[in-house]
Amino acid sequence: MKHFNLNTDGAGMNREDISENFDDLHPPLDASKAAVEASRCLYCYDAPCMNACPTRIDIPKFIHQIRSGNLDGSARTILSANIMGGTCARACPTEVLCEEVCVVHETESGPVKIGELQRHAVDHLMENATSHPFPRAPVTGKHLAVIGAGPAGLSFAHRSAMLGHNVVVYEAKPKPGGLNEYGLAAYKMADDFAQREVDFLLGVGGINIEYGKALGAGLMLEALRTEFDAVFIGAGLGTTRALRASGEELKGVGDALDFIEDIRQAKDKTKIAVGDNVMVIGGGNTAIDAAVQAKCLGARNVTLVYRRGPEAMSATGWEQDLATANGVVMRYWMSPKEFLGGEKVERAVFSEMEMKNGKLAPRGTDVELPADMVLKAIGQTLDDTVLSGLKIEKGKIVVDDEYRTSLPGVFAGGDCINRGEDLTVQAVEDGKQAAIIVDADLRAAAKGAAT
Secondary structure, rough: OOOOOOOOOOOOOOOHHHHHOOOOOOOOHHHHHHHHHOOOOOOOOHHHHHHOOOOOHHHHHHHHHHHHHHHHHHHHHHHHOOOOOOHHHOOOOHHOOOOOHHHHHHOOOOOOHHHHHHHHHHHHHHOOOOOOOOOOOOOOOOOEEOOOOHHHHHHHHHHHHHOOOOOEEEOOOOOOOOOOHHOHHHHHHHOOOHHHHHHHHHOOOOEEEEEOOEEEEOOHHHHHHHHHHHHEEEEOOOOOOOOOOOOOOOOEEEHHHHHHHHHHOOOOOOHOOOOOEEEOOOOOOOHHHHHHHHHOOOOOEEEOOOOOHHOOOOOHHHHHHHHHOOOOOOOOOOOEEEEEEEEEEEEEEEEEEEEEEOEEEEEEEEEEEEOEEEOOOOOOOOHHHHHHOOOOOOOOOOOOOOOEOOOOOEEEEEEEEEOOOOOOOEEEHHHHHHHHHHHHHHHHHHHHHHE
16 A cells, blocks of 8 residues: 655655655556466456456456466457446456455455556557557447546447447536546546546547537537437536535635646646645545545645544545555544634534434534635535436436436436446446447437338
């Protein structure tokens, strides 16, 4: 587990320390280490690791291909199931998916390092390929629209292009990638990997991305339904939840995802402002990413506050351990009540919480802590004001088992829908499967029209 350079004596952080902190969290395996790691795999029949992967990558096969020296073949095995296998190898919580069920987990010193082996193969292909590994089918003449150039939208676009359709992707931000580009810790996606992966993906051809185009801002769903043969919504969740705590409007109280985005987009990370006493509120991996990166930038004291116990946190145990190993203080059973200060936040007041009759409730006592920076990581909600006509439940788009929304010809996947996990790997699978279903619909309609 990586230990970062930390500001322990108040002397501040130099440029070299900060730069080193944002190097790769998991340095890549070299050829000899990859061969040794691949040799640990038992190549199980009906492998539990494969069943645990949302994209159903044939893990035993790709590891065997690494062991036999066929790195390009290994990468094609991975990417045929998960075109964003490079990002998933870096940021996917393999410790609670494929690696958790690895057969050698209990018999040897830990599971096979599936994520690191996946990165080894995919990186090799991306660095050495002279052409895209998957050719396009003959062009069908069908045109598809995609809302959002995040993992779900890009996965849909790539598979649709492979199947011969032309795709236009509408993206609100100036860069593609979604949370891969804007929402993951910089040390997980070093060396501008998110953009390199998108460039590789677009190499299939047939995909055009238009930037600065947000649904509702001159881009209307009904118009897209008329202009295109099908529409896929992979816009994610864009509206940050409010804490509903007094003083939330004070300067210094902000969104953890905005903080992470600022770090990811900064050419000089020493210019990113960070508090001396940073308070991060939330229990997911975004909260961990914000807290650890605050320490990486030189914050002396970083406290992550969660309203329940550690067992209820959605952040993986590995991520929690990374935070505590690098000086992040974890405070449980506390809910934000009030932020105090002049124009800028100076202190945070929390209500102590407990379970009463199966429900979370205040104990009646408060805790006050110093805070000159507060980062909210309590999740996002869907902006449904631009989704007229779509059925929405519990803040997400309702889809059936085939990713169909309530509007004919409109499909959706990724974080914005009401099924699956909010993980990059799940979003990629959503996009891939939706593309296969749209293709089948279009071909069936064409065949019916011909007869």
